[in-house]
Every structure is written in structure tokens, then in C-alpha cells.
Amino acid sequence: MQELKDKYPEYDDVEIEEIDEDNRPEEYAHFNHEFVPAYYVDGEHVFDGVPTLEIIEEILKKGIS
Numbered sequence: 001m002q003e004l005k006d007k008y009p010e011y012d013d014v015e016i017e018e019i020d021e022d023n024r025p026e027e028y029a030h031f032n033h034e035f036v037p038a039y040y041v042d043g044e045h046v047f048d049g050v051p052t053l054e055i056i057e058e059i060l061k062k063g064i065s
Contacts, residue, residue, distance in 0.1 A: 004057055014063035 005011045019027050021036065031038060031045070038048035041062040047055055 001056055001060070004053070004060060008060075010064060011060045014060050016063075 001011075001016065005014075019031075031040065033045055033048040035049040037051075039046050039051070039059050041059065046059055046062060051059070
């Protein structure tokens with residue numbers, strides 16, 4: 001993600017929160033996904049599993065729209 005944020009400054013305003021499911025299970029419990037990492041934008045599940053750079057860019061685009 002940082003590579004894309006460095007290349008495209010418009011992504012700097014996208015707030016990203018990482019939740020470690022092992023260390024913060026109470027915050028993780030309400031998320032519904034099959035694989036980690038899992039990505040949500042405004043509470044909506046948009047992708048889970050290992051993303052490509054292109055998928056991460058699409059997720060960041062959703063975060064600024």
C-alpha cells in the first residue's frame with residue numbers, strides 16, 4: 001500500500017486500520033470473511049486473500065470515492 005500512496009498522493013487521505021485477529025478478537029468478531037488479510041471499505045467487505053498491487057489500488061480507489 002505504501003508504494004501506491006507514495007506514487008499517488010490522493011491515496012494519503014485514505015484511513016487504514018489493521019486489526020490483528022489474535023490480539024484484538026473483540027474488534028475482529030463482527031467481520032465476516034474466509035481468508036486473511038481481508039479488506040473492508042466503510043464496513044463493506046471488498047476482498048480477502050493475498051491481493052495483487054492492482055487489487056490494492058482498486059481498494060484504495062473505493063476508499064476515496
